[in-house]
Amino acid sequence: MAALTIENVRKSYGSTEVLKGIDIAIDKGEFLVLIGPSGCGKSTMMNSIAGLESVTDGRILIGGKDVTHANPKDRDIAMVFQSYALYPNMTVRGNISFGLEVRKMPKAEREIQVDKVAKLLQIEHLLERKPAQLSGGQRQRVAMGRALAREPKIYLFDEPLSNLDAKLRVEMRAEIKKLHQRLGTTIVYVTHDQVEAMTLADRIAVMQDGLLLQLATPQQIYDQPVNIFVAGFMGSPPMNFIKATLESESMLTIEMGDQKIQLPLAHNANFNAYLGKPVILGIRPEMITEPLEHKRSLACVKTLKLPTILTEAMGADTMVLAQFGNKELNCRVNPSYKIELGKECEFMFDMSKAVLFDPQTELLI
Amino acid sequence: MTNFQHRSLLQHIARFALYAVLLIMALLYLLPLVVMVLNSLKDVEEIRTGSLLALPQDPSFAAWSKAWGSACTGSTCEGIAPFFSNSFKIVVPAVIISTLLGALNGYVLSMWRFKGSELFFGFLLFGCFIPFQVILIPMAMTLGWLGLASSASGLILVHVIYGMAFTTLFFRNYYIGLPRELISAAKIDGAGFFLIFWRIVLPLSPPIIVVTVIWQFTQIWNDFLFGVVFSGVDNLPVTVALNNLVNTSFGGKEYNVDMAAALLAAMPTILVYIFAGKYFVRGLSAGAVKGA
Numbered sequence: 001m002a003a004l005t006i007e008n009v010r011k012s013y014g015s016t017e018v019l020k021g022i023d024i025a026i027d028k029g030e031f032l033v034l035i036g037p038s039g040c041g042k043s044t045m046m047n048s049i050a051g052l053e054s055v056t057d058g059r060i061l062i063g064g065k066d067v068t069h070a071n072p073k074d075r076d077i078a079m080v081f082q083s084y085a086l087y088p089n090m091t092v093r094g095n096i097s098f099g100l101e102v103r104k105m106p107k108a109e110r111e112i113q114v115d116k117v118a119k120l121l122q123i124e125h126l127l128e129r130k131p132a133q134l135s136g137g138q139r140q141r142v143a144m145g146r147a148l149a150r151e152p153k154i155y156l157f158d159e160p161l162s163n164l165d166a167k168l169r170v171e172m173r174a175e176i177k178k179l180h181q182r183l184g185t186t187i188v189y190v191t192h193d194q195v196e197a198m199t200l201a202d203r204i205a206v207m208q209d210g211l212l213l214q215l216a217t218p219q220q221i222y223d224q225p226v227n228i229f230v231a232g233f234m235g236s237p238p239m240n241f242i243k244a245t246l247e248s249e250s251m252l253t254i255e256m257g258d259q260k261i262q263l264p265l266a267h268n269a270n271f272n273a274y275l276g277k278p279v280i281l282g283i284r285p286e287m288i289t290e291p292l293e294h295k296r297s298l299a300c301v302k303t304l305k306l307p308t309i310l311t312e313a314m315g316a317d318t319m320v321l322a323q324f325g326n327k328e329l330n331c332r333v334n335p336s337y338k339i340e341l342g343k344e345c346e347f348m349f350d351m352s353k354a355v356l357f358d359p360q361t362e363l364l365i
Numbered sequence: 366m367t368n369f370q371h372r373s374l375l376q377h378i379a380r381f382a383l384y385a386v387l388l389i390m391a392l393l394y395l396l397p398l399v400v401m402v403l404n405s406l407k408d409v410e411e412i413r414t415g416s417l418l419a420l421p422q423d424p425s426f427a428a429w430s431k432a433w434g435s436a437c438t439g440s441t442c443e444g445i446a447p448f449f450s451n452s453f454k455i456v457v458p459a460v461i462i463s464t465l466l467g468a469l470n471g472y473v474l475s476m477w478r479f480k481g482s483e484l485f486f487g488f489l490l491f492g493c494f495i496p497f498q499v500i501l502i503p504m505a506m507t508l509g510w511l512g513l514a515s516s517a518s519g520l521i522l523v524h525v526i527y528g529m530a531f532t533t534l535f536f537r538n539y540y541i542g543l544p545r546e547l548i549s550a551a552k553i554d555g556a557g558f559f560l561i562f563w564r565i566v567l568p569l570s571p572p573i574i575v576v577t578v579i580w581q582f583t584q585i586w587n588d589f590l591f592g593v594v595f596s597g598v599d600n601l602p603v604t605v606a607l608n609n610l611v612n613t614s615f616g617g618k619e620y621n622v623d624m625a626a627a628l629l630a631a632m633p634t635i636l637v638y639i640f641a642g643k644y645f646v647r648g649l650s651a652g653a654v655k656g657a
Contacts, residue, residue, distance in 0.1 A: 071552075077553065078553060
């Protein structure tokens, strides 16, 4: 049974529609990440699930129960806010047990529950402190503790890591992932950080302008993005997009001035309809590398000489910006590969994961 | 070097002039109070023959004790002491009720906004700008209908209504600076309207409560017009009694008693400012710095 079902949910503020019919269903124990640029409606979606905002149309079901018009307290959810929203006047203990107290849990049970959660999150030594005396990471833990203590059906995380510094963010990300694996909780997590989305999610819902563009596993979204927006939004540095013409089911031509370059393609039956027509090629930076011996014999590989513009050493890899006709391509090469700026270097295009988009609709072919 | 010294000398002069002006302004401002204190310690004869600014030759608190306990205010001669308790009986409930209502209003207008709540708030603010005189007659009629004419409760009601515009403004502007997510978190935790107010919002309010209480206390304690119109003979506040005391004379005018009575009547508000003034300033600027 679905833990959370969102059916054709719409939300308007006056004449502006911020949610344009969203359908999502997630299973018990699933980790769903809502992602999109700011203003895409992901926070509104989250608040609607929480019951903090009403929806204009559609239904929301939690554990099979229709809660579309229920109060937040009757939805059996807990939420971790971006600002943590800890009660400043209460101690950490008070913060964690407030929800239990409101729900009339006896004091003895409350104490047990608080201690259990505090131990889980390693905040036992902070229980008598006020939020103002805690660091950002500690506040984050307390906010999660407050959510965990109630053991609700669904946990909602609203950009919980965006106020932390980079190192702590990576730590807490791992912590959240571990917690999820250990407790098997159902989580809906809003973020605009695609690394968070990729690493945490069982499934990612990519939103734009109040529409759900794609709901799929991180790998599917990465490899088979439904359109150019999703392809460009997920992945850093972003996917390269190149105008091309589909020569045959397994061959592309790209015009570079008066030169024509041919690139091989993995066979795909959907390409039939686009034979001889313009398409947009999408290829990820890590698929354009230095020439690799073990790949030379593969069918979908082509080596080209391109002038280089810029290199960025990342440590593990070096990002290279290469001139390709009038386009600049992001390539990811091994740091040991010698590159002289401004000179032509050899790059190997691995087309096995290349995707094609319709230039008009921008949809995946 | 000479240039530097020259400028330094100029700066000295400017600084000196600045302090001189400040000192003169402070003295001017304090002068009425000084005159009152000095003359309340003299006897009538000394005031009549000597200068108002002269120090008392033989300081005594006789005028103070007369003003407190035996001076005549109209037909009774019990000083202003009984009216002190009248004033407290009006001021204390009026301050508490108007502050509580203001807190509740501010909470609703900032955290539980409804359609038209901004308009509602705008209308409420009109209350801050309505002159007292305008509402005297309609208010008297209303109190009559309610059966509260010439009673302490009636006067309390008037002060609560009149004060609510200000208290609401104070609390609403303070609460608007609290994070909305706090309320959302409490709602999700299962708390309702009053529980959130009581457990989350009110414990965060002491700075603005202090401001509101001082403001309301001063306003209501110092009020004369509502007191004289609505209180009836049995509940006259101290301001009205002071007026009666000054206007009641048998034989010569007792300026020393008048001044002692005026100082006594002003004492509670002066004390409030002395002891809580810094919280007042702190509370007023509390919302000014984000994240403070």
